[in-house]
Amino acid sequence: MSQYALLISPSSNRVYADASVALTRAELAVFDRAVLGGRLSDITETVLGGVRYVTFAADRLDERDVAYLANLSSIYVLFEVTGGLLRPVELRPLDRFDDDLLTIPKYPGKTNEQFTKLLLNVTLLGSAFAPEMLDRKIRVLDPLCGRGTTLNQALMYGYDAAGVDHDRTDFEAYSTYIQTWLKRKRVKHRAESGPVRRNRQVVARRLQVSLAADKESYRAGQTQLLDVVQADTVRSGEFFRPGTQDVLVADAPYGVQHGSRSAGRGLARSPLDLLAEAVPVWADLLRPGGALGISWNTNVARRSEAARILADAGLEVLDDGPYLEFGHRVDQAIVRDVLVARRN
Ligand SMILES: C[S@@+](CC[C@H](N)C(=O)[O-])C[C@H]1O[C@@H](n2cnc3c(N)ncnc32)[C@H](O)[C@@H]1O
Incomplete structure (x- = not known):
């Protein structure tokens, strides 16, 4: 049995304060x-020096095991503990781009990037495609994407990223941000943007970008x-084909700063009305074996x-098991929780 010690990144500690150890364990x-x-046992908090x-025991982790763990949302350094000394384990996360892709955007209502990564990880790991997370381009859709924190994390992993949000300011801010960032970083890409028309009516706006982290990949397609x-998320099925994500x-909207707007009902405090209307549409977009992960404010809607x-x-x-352990306080008004569900 080898012993391992995981040092949590200082940014996660700042974001979650006391909850970071519990969330990392989960x-x-x-x-x-x-x-x-x-194969992991004794996952616990230990104070060293x-x-x-977060320490744990395992029979020796091989390269692939470590390659998975390198993508934990809160990981800073992983050590193997040998004879009371800490030996750093080399981490090679999936990250394709500079991390300022995720850290530059700052705006009220942003879902912080560590939590976004956690939510994406535990959703993907709850799907049948978990073993493929290091090997192929996963298709991720955030149907309440705001200004794109999930989309940026998905791109960072080398995945395809799709998003829907009804807020025009968010859509435009994200379009401008991502195109500026791609140009500034000289990332090879091609972008198309504009209104979507049906029967001569504008029914949505859409941005589509194809990009690659390096020129060779771009050239090779x-x-x-x-x-x-x-667009309104309940119309997601008009833009994405069933069974493709x-x-x-x-x-979900917290019912505090951002309201949830479901068709014809104006601003509601609880996101449950929106979820009741949208989840059947979202579920239809999932491939069999795919998973849906949501986070929301439990002060305005119960987990059950x-x-x-x-x-x-x-x-x-x-x-x-660990899927019950993700509840944590965000601020005075928000206690956030996570639910993951799978389409069988
Ligand atoms: C908590 S925010 C998500 C923030 C996002 N993760 C980010 O980091 O930018 C919830 C989002 O849901 C969007 N929203 C609420 N009701 C919606 C609806 N019916 N259709 C589409 N988007 C909706 C809001 O505009 C808001 O951007």
């Missing part, structure tokens, strides 16, 4: 269950697709009610 347990074959670590639509990831909406849409809610 995320680690999800990785273990999905792709490490349940006055610093908090090995591109990533970014596809963002400005590997994972859907959404941070959100879970019922997912189950009523025919999804299998992953409501056990």
